[in-house]
Amino acid sequence: MRTRSRDLLELVRRREAVLGCLVDTPRDKRDLTCQLDVSRQTVDRAIRELESAAMVERVEGDYRLTLFGELLYREFASLLDRLECLSSVLDLLAHLPPDTAISADVLVGAEVVPAGHPLPHEPIRRLEELVEGADRLAGYSPVAFPQHVSLFHHQITRTDTEIELFLDTSLIEGLRSGYDEELREALAAPDFTLYRLPEADRPDLGIVLLDDSTVWLGVYGDDGNVRGAAVTGTDAAVAWARDRLADCRAAGQAVPAPSPDG
Numbered sequence: 001m002r003t004r005s006r007d008l009l010e011l012v013r014r015r016e017a018v019l020g021c022l023v024d025t026p027r028d029k030r031d032l033t034c035q036l037d038v039s040r041q042t043v044d045r046a047i048r049e050l051e052s053a054a055m056v057e058r059v060e061g062d063y064r065l066t067l068f069g070e071l072l073y074r075e076f077a078s079l080l081d082r083l084e085c086l087s088s089v090l091d092l093l094a095h096l097p098p099d100t101a102i103s104a105d106v107l108v109g110a111e112v113v114p115a116g117h118p119l120p121h122e123p124i125r126r127l128e129e130l131v132e133g134a135d136r137l138a139g140y141s142p143v144a145f146p147q148h149v150s151l152f153h154h155q156i157t158r159t160d161t162e163i164e165l166f167l168d169t170s171l172i173e174g175l176r177s178g179y180d181e182e183l184r185e186a187l188a189a190p191d192f193t194l195y196r197l198p199e200a201d202r203p204d205l206g207i208v209l210l211d212d213s214t215v216w217l218g219v220y221g222d223d224g225n226v227r228g229a230a231v232t233g234t235d236a237a238v239a240w241a242r243d244r245l246a247d248c249r250a251a252g253q254a255v256p257a258p259s260p261d262g
Contacts, residue, residue: 011053012076018046019055019065019073026062082108092219092228096204105236110217113229123229124148127208127216130231131155138164138245139208139216142200143224144171149179156186166248168197172255187257195252201244209241217241 012019021027021035032043047063050056055069065073085108086093092112096102113123128151131137141148144167155161167175172194175183186192206218206226215237217230 008053008072009076011049011055012072015046015050016073016076018043018050019069022056022063022065023070023073026059026064028062032063085109088112089230092230095219095221095227100202100205102240103236105234106217106240107230107232107237109234110230110232110237113231115226115228123218123226126229126231127218130208130210130214130216131161134161134210134214136162136212137208137210138166139206140166140197140201140245140248141206141208141218142168142171142203142220143206144175149175149182153179153182153186156189156192160191162191164193164195164245164249166195166197166201166245166252168200171200172196184258187255194255195249196255197248197252201248201251207241207244209238209245212242213238215241 017036018032021032027035029040029043029047032047033040036043047056050069051058053069055066055072056063057066082104086104089107089110089112091114093107113126115121115123119125124145124147128147131151132155152163152165156163172183187194204220204222206216206220208216208218210216214231214233217232217237219227219229221227
């Protein structure tokens, strides 16, 4: 069965141009020859192969795709589109281990925001833009840059944005050490919840879900610097981010607001 599938895949690959010409309208051989700018012999050979595979049929002098041929061609075109999308995130995937729990559906169609010359901070700038425009967000981060602290402190204490953040214990202790006043003020805000995770969920991956419709996915290197980001709003990506953050919520413990006396 797989041998037949491979043979069909190879046939579609070789005769993609002919199938593409027939996908929307029937054509005769002369029309195909002109459209493809090939010889009549090439068209004859392609049609014979496709008829033999039950992908093309002749009706009133023209050739058209069978239902099988149309479905097969559209699946092939969809596969090419997915491969093209995945190739666009190759540089990001190179920084993630093979066991990362993420599917191609999460990444297909994503906007890739690389970190490199001449815009090394572009992924963070894109995150800031998304955060500033959100009414509600939940996020996990393996690091806390100074600009992160400033951005989220402002959103928490100066806007009505509903925010949930998930940070591991060592990261929260680092914030207490370097930004204690800002952390206390944020924890006292009514629309902010900070969850303490027992350990880093993923030291190489940051996830922010904004308004339950947009996902910012940041990829970090071993040195903690962001290597790039993917921004997407597909149903698959939103569902994946929602599930990952629900896992963080289940594993975490809400950090209480400071008491008035200290």
